Amino acid sequence: MSGARDGVDALLRNNQEWAAGVTERDPLFFEALSRQQSPRYLWIGCSDSRVPANEIVGLKPGELFVHRNVANLVVHTDLNCLSVLQYAVDVLRVRHVIVCGHYGCGGIAAALAGRPLGLIDNWLRHAQDVMQKHQALLAAAADEEARLRRLCELNVIEQVLNVARTTVVQQAWDRGQELAVHGWIYSLRDGLLRDLQMTATGPSGVVSASLAALAALGPA
Numbered sequence: 001m002s003g004a005r006d007g008v009d010a011l012l013r014n015n016q017e018w019a020a021g022v023t024e025r026d027p028l029f030f031e032a033l034s035r036q037q038s039p040r041y042l043w044i045g046c047s048d049s050r051v052p053a054n055e056i057v058g059l060k061p062g063e064l065f066v067h068r069n070v071a072n073l074v075v076h077t078d079l080n081c082l083s084v085l086q087y088a089v090d091v092l093r094v095r096h097v098i099v100c101g102h103y104g105c106g107g108i109a110a111a112l113a114g115r116p117l118g119l120i121d122n123w124l125r126h127a128q129d130v131m132q133k134h135q136a137l138l139a140a141a142a143d144e145e146a147r148l149r150r151l152c153e154l155n156v157i158e159q160v161l162n163v164a165r166t167t168v169v170q171q172a173w174d175r176g177q178e179l180a181v182h183g184w185i186y187s188l189r190d191g192l193l194r195d196l197q198m199t200a201t202g203p204s205g206v207v208s209a210s211l212a213a214l215a216a217l218g219p220a
Ligand code: CO
Pocket: 046, 047, 048, 070, 071, 072, 102, 104, 105, 106, 107, 108
């Protein structure tokens, strides 16, 4: 087999095996899922292939609503991300929004280095805004590797702030809907998540949560 189908036929075969395996363990799994989804969580993560959302938190289909983009950015004019957020909060009524970054993020590294990559430079400009805002913290990092780690962390904290400041989340809180926004970071080296202590549960605590998270970062 070669050409256009080379490599993708294996995926279709994998899918048949996967579906058969799931059905064997739980004969009603797909029937129940096809009727409705009621995930408790919205995941906003990086597109990086090494950070598969469901898998690293042990959740099955139907349990995690997902939005991923390069460098897990939440931009106030991004209709795609905002639509996912609105649907998740207003319609699915998720209880938690998790912004998950990861160490060694290529998008963040490109932003830090100012390395031109094309159209995506415009997207990564938002990560460079985070750099600008936290210049002093980044300057204090011991070396380039530490600086990249720190920017990956700072970016998560800022994106949690961005989620919390959307009209979607603000209005949900105004009407008394229970909704928490969390900032986590994933390590490619050991597969572990770290809670950045950036959790916003209402409009009044957002800024103090970010200050607490910044204080909890420790030396870079
Ligand atoms: Co990334």
